[in-house]
Amino acid sequence: EDQVTQSPEALRLQEGESSSLNCSYTVSGLRGLFWYRQDPGKGPEFLFTLYSAGEEKEKERLKATLTKKESFLHITAPKPEDSATYLCAVQARNAGGTSYGKLTFGQGTILTVHP
């Protein structure tokens, strides 16, 4: 069974204090790893897709990296507007059945950035 574990559950940072969020995964053949941002009362907003170990993607103050067992979301010099829940999800290679397009999500990391 595919599993995704995110840590820490919650992270409090001061504005400008860089840090990283972790996403550890177990999957029977990775098709893709996805990062989302979710604001309170809203649906998740897509950030990045990573496909293979060693790949990196960047967007403003965020950079996502991928190894064979985990992914990191690095936040450089965060601002209060970066406060949100960050979700990680994996998609396994199609097993020819119910795994078709299915994403398995972690529980998320709640990030709070204080001014």
Next chain:
Amino acid sequence: SQTIHQWPATLVQPVGSPLSLECTVEGTSNPNLYWYRQAAGRGLQLLFYSVGIGQISSEVPQNLSASRPQDRQFILSSKKLLLSDSGFYLCAWSPLGTGGGNQPQHFGDGTRLSIL
């Protein structure tokens, strides 16, 4: 550009009442469609997915059902709601492809359902 709409945004229903939540997608054809439930402080649980009109797959046994009467319309229903059906319901779509593989899913803003 593609957009996804869900309604209503919030809903309060008594136990035993019926339910109908609707989701529509604009700006794309033949999308894969998904219904998720998110409990407070927890990740997303996939409930149903659909790869075409009338084609519904269920991921977990439950009190809910789904239907896809049109290409870009996805409906979540229940005949009699239970207290345990409370939660945040999210609809999502992904482009048609090899099972939507490698393509991100894009989410609506959800329906907050409270059962009294």
